[in-house]
Amino acid sequence: MGAQKKVAAASRVREDSEDLSRQRLQAIVLADSFTTQFRPITLERPKVLLPLVNIPMIDYTLAWLESAGIEEIFVFCCAHSSQVIDYLEKSEWYSRPNPNLLVRTIVSPKSTSVGDALRYIYEQQTETSQIQGDFVLVSGDTVSNMPLADLIQEHRDRKKKDEKAIMTMVIKKQSRLGLGSDKIFMAVDPLTKQLLHYEEDIARIGDLCLDKSLLDSTVLVCNDMQDCYIDICSSEVLSLFEDNFDYQHLRRHFVNGLLVDDIMGYKIFTHEIQSSFYAARIDNLRSYDMVSKNIIQRWTYPYVPDINFSGNRALKLGRRGIYRASDAVQSRSADIGASTVIGYGTKIGNGGKIFNSVIGNGCCIGSNVVIQGSYIWNNVTIEDGCEIRNAIVCDGVKIRAGAVLQPGVVLSFNVVVGRDFVVPAYSKVSLLQQPTTEDSDEEMEYAGSSSGTADLLSGVNNLQLESKASELGPDGTGYIWKVCDNAHDEEWKHSVVPIPMDKLADITRAMDDDDIEDESVVPPSGELKSDTDSINTDANDDYGYFEREVEETFLMAIIKDDVDHVIRLINSRRFAYNMASADCAGAVFYSMMRLAVNTPHNSASELYRNATTIITKWKGVLGFYLKQTDEQIEVIMKFEEMCEESAELGPLFAQIVHFLYEKDVVQEDAILRWGEEKAGADESDKVYLKQCEALIQWLKEASEEEEEEDS
C-alpha cells in the first residue's frame, strides 16, 4: 500500500516536471444519476440507456467527449451495471475501436451516490492509478457540443498558478426559466470567476444571504445561470471525497462544503460557455423534454438525428423540422406536424395527427390517433382513436383503441392500457409495483435503484399471471403508482407537460405574497424571526380562530336559550381545534364579556349590569369548563387581557371578579392563587391586582376566620 502510494506520488512528480500537455485527457462518466426522478422507468433500465430522440443518452455523452479530444473514458456503472456494460460492448464504442479513445467501465453496484462512486474510484486508484491528473467529471446524461481542450488547459494553467484551484465548473446562461431543475443562485467573482456562493433554490422566495466577507470586492450574483454539471477536477477532488466520507451529493455537499467550510482554502472556479455551444444535463422529465426539443431544433449539432455519430441510423430531415426514417410507412391522410421525429420501421395509420413528438423505431400507430408533445419509444403499439398528450411511452407499451393519456403520464415498459381507458394526468404506470419500503425522502434519493429490483421483477410474473390486478381497464396491465403526498405538488414541475398557467400564476403570487409579508414582518435590521416565533404565532392564530368560532357559536346558541345546547356546540368546536378545557372556558368567558360590551349601555354601571345578567344566565356553561382551579385562574388571566384591551371593562375588573366569586363560577382558591402569581409580576402588570386588593384581603380574612372557626 505504502509503496503504491509512493509510486503514485512519484508519478505525480514526474508528471509535473514533464510537459503537462502530454497528460492523457481523461473523463469519468457516471452512468447513474443516483436519483429517482425517472422512476418507474429506471427500475427496469438505467437512465443513461433511455432513448433521447431515439438514441441512448450515453451515446451523446460519449460522442461529445470523443470529439472534444478525451482519450480515456471511465464509465462508472452502478445500478443495472450489466445492462450498461452489455450495451457498450455491443455498441460502436467497442466494436469500432478508435485508436485515440479508450472506453473502460468501472463497476460498483454498492455505490448509492456520487460521493460513493468517487470514493470507490479513489480506492481503485491506489491500486491501478488509472486517473493520472485532471479529469472531466460528467454524468452519463449530458448532452453537449462544447469544446473541452481549451477549458482543460485553462484549468491546468490556473492550477499551476494557484495550487488551490481544484475544480472548474461549467455554467451556461439559461435561455429559459426551466423550472425542471432547481434554480441556482450563484455568487461569482466577476474578475477571477471564482465561485463564492452556491445555493440550490428550494424556495424562490425570501432572501439570499451572502456572507459579509464576500462583499469586500465586487460580487456577481446570478440567478440566470444554469449549472451544466460538467466539471474539470484535479486529483484533489477524489481525495477530498475520501477524506470527507459524508459527502454524497456533488453540489450540495462537496461544492457547498468547500465554499462554506473553507476546507484547506480550496477554490472552485466557473467557466461560462459561449452561447453558441450547447450543454445540458437531463435530470428530470422536464429537462428530458427540453433537451429533446433542443436536439430536434439542432442546437446540439452535430449530435442531431440526421447525423450518424454513434452508430445510429441517420434519419432524413425534411421541412418544418420533421425527421423521418427512410422506411417509415405513413398514410397519406395522416397529418405530421412540425418538429416531429419518426423512427425506423414505424407505421402510421389514416387520419392521425402527430406533432411536436418523437416516435421511436418499430412502432405501430393506428388510425385517427392524436399524438402531441409526447415521446413514444420503440415497438409501441397504439390502436385506433387514441389520444396522447405530453406523455412518455416506453418500449413495448400497448395502448388499446380509444384510450386517452392525459398530460404528464408516464407509461413504463410493456404496460397495456385498456380499451377506452383514460389514464389520469401525471400518473406513472408500471408493471412493477411501487416500492413500499420508502423510509424517507433522503433514503429515496440515494437508494440504489437496483436494491429492490429483483423482488419487483419477480412481481412482474405474478402480475401477468393474475392480470385481474390491472388498474388500467379490463384488458390492461400495470399499476398506477401513487404519488407521495408531498411530491404531489411538485409533479407538474418535473413532467414533460408545459407548466400550467395557474401554477405559474401561483408562483408569481407566492413571490408576491412573500414580498408583502416581508415588508411588514422584517424589521429594518433585516433579522428574520426565529422559527420558534413563527410556531408560536401559528398556535396563537389557531387559538384566535377558535376564539372567534366560539364567539360565533355562543352568539348563535344563546338565541335558543339552552345551556346544554351551547355546551354541545362549543364542545364540537373544542374537539375540532383540539383545545383544552381551560381554553374553552377562556373563549366562552371572552364571548360573554364581548356580548356584554356590545349590548347597548350608557354608563359603567349599566355595563356591569349587563355583564352580571349574562354571567348569571350562562354561568352553567362556564361552570362546565371550570372544574379545576387552574382553569379558573386561566379565566381570570383572560379577563385581565380583555380589560387591557378594552377601556370600558378595565374599571369593572374587581367588581366582576367579585361577582364571579359570588356566583361560584370562580372559587376563592383561584382568586388567591392568581393574586400570589401576580404578586411577582412587573409593576405595570399589577394594575388589576391592585384593583382586587380589597377583595383579596377580604377573602384572606374570611378564610382565616373560617380556619379560626374550624379550630
Add this chain to the structure above:
Amino acid sequence: MDFQVVILAGGFSSYLVPLVSKEVPKALLPVANRPVLSYVLDLLESSNLKDLIVVVEGEDAALKVGGWISSACVDRLHVEVAAVAENVGTAGALRAIAHHLTAKDILIVSGDIVSDIPPGAVAATHRRHDAAVTVMLCAQPVSGPSESGGSGGKDKTKKPACDDIIGLDSLKQFLLYIAKGTEIKKDTRVKKSILCAAGKMEIRSDLMDSHIYAFKRAVLQEVLDQKPAFRSLKQDVLPYLVRTQLRSDVFSDQSNVEENGNGNGKNNMQNNEVVLSQILSNASMPSFHQVYESGLGTRKTHKCCVYIADESKYFVRLNSIQAFMDVNRDVIGESNHLSGYSFSAHHNIVHPSAELGSKTTVGPHCMLGEGSQVGDKCSVKRSVIGRHCRIGSNVKIVNSVVMDHATIGDGCSIQGSVICSNAQLQERVTLRDCQVEAGYVVCAGSEHKGETFARK
C-alpha cells in the same frame, strides 16, 4: 426641463465644529475663498438647472444663506431659500417644503458637494427610464471614504466611515440593492424575487452614493406621506423604494396610473399568456420591471435607476474637517478647473490687490485673497489665504486654510491647520493639524499639535 432642484444645505454640522458657527453655517464655508454652496449652484447652472430651492436648517442659518445668495447670484438663478426646523432629517426637510414642490421631477442635491459631475446627466437618465428614483453613484475614493453617514451630515447617530454596498443589474442601469456596510452584521440579505426578476446582480462595494437623487415628485410625496417615520432619504426612503420596486405602493402619477390601468385591463387578458411565456423564455430583459409587472397584472412596479459617474470626475462631500482640507487643497491644486479662477503661470492665484513683502514666496497651488498683506521672508505652500488677512514676517504656512480677516503674527508656523475668519495668532505660534475658531486668539509663543481652539 421640468425639474425642480432642492438643495439640502443643512445647518450647523457637528462634524465641522469649530469651522462652522452661528456666523458661518455649513453652506457658507469657504472653499478657495467662496462658499461651498456656490460650487453646487455653479454645477447646477452648468446643467441649466436654474429653478432652485435651498433648504437650510434653522432660521438664523437660513437668513445668512439667503443673504449670501441674494448678493451673489440673484441675477442668474431663481433661488428660494426655505428654513426648516433643525434635526428633522433629510426626509423631514422635504416634508416641510413639500408644498413648494410642483414640478414632475425633483432633483435633490446635497449642499456640500464639490464636484464636476453634471447633474443634468442624472436628470436625463431619470427621464430616459421614467424612473421613480435615480441615484448618482461615483467611485469610492481609494484612500478610504470620508463618508459621514447621514445625508447632509446631520444624522449624528450613525458612525462615520462606512461603505455603501450597492447591487446593480447586469447593464448597470438599475439599482437592485443598497445597504450601508456598517449595518450589515454578518451576511447580506438580498431579496430573491428581485434577483429572479433581474437574473443577475452585481454587488459592489467600490461605489458610493453621491447624494444626488432625482425623484418623481408624486412618488416622493407619496412615500413621505405614507411613512411618517422616515427621517432620512438615504437610509429610509431610498432603501424602501429599492426594496419595493417590484410591488410598488407608490403611484408614479395619477394620470399615468389611469392610463396604464386602462391599458392593462384591456391587454392583460390577451397579453397574459404572451407575457408569461416571455417570462419563461427570458427573465433578464433590460426592462425586467415591465415583464414582471405585466406578468402579475395587478401589481405595479417602479424603477430605481443609477447614473454612474465617470471615474475621472471629481467628487467630494464637505462633511468633515478632513474633507474640508482635502477640498481646499484639490480645488486650488489638482482639480483647479472647479475653482473657476484662472491660475497664473506659477499655478497659483495672487489677487492683484494683495501685498507681498520682500523675499516672500507663494508656491504653486496657493491662493491669496483680495487685500491680504504678507510680510517679509514668508513662505506659503499649498494653502488658501482669504481676504484682508494680515500676515507678519517670517511666517510659514503649509497645507493650511486661512480664512478672511485673520491676523497672523511674526514668526508663526502653520501646518495642516484651519484658521477661521477674524482669528488671531500672536507672535511665534506654532500650529500643526489644529483648528482655530473664528475670532479666537492664540497666545504668543505657544506650540500646539492636533488641537481645536474654541471658546466653549
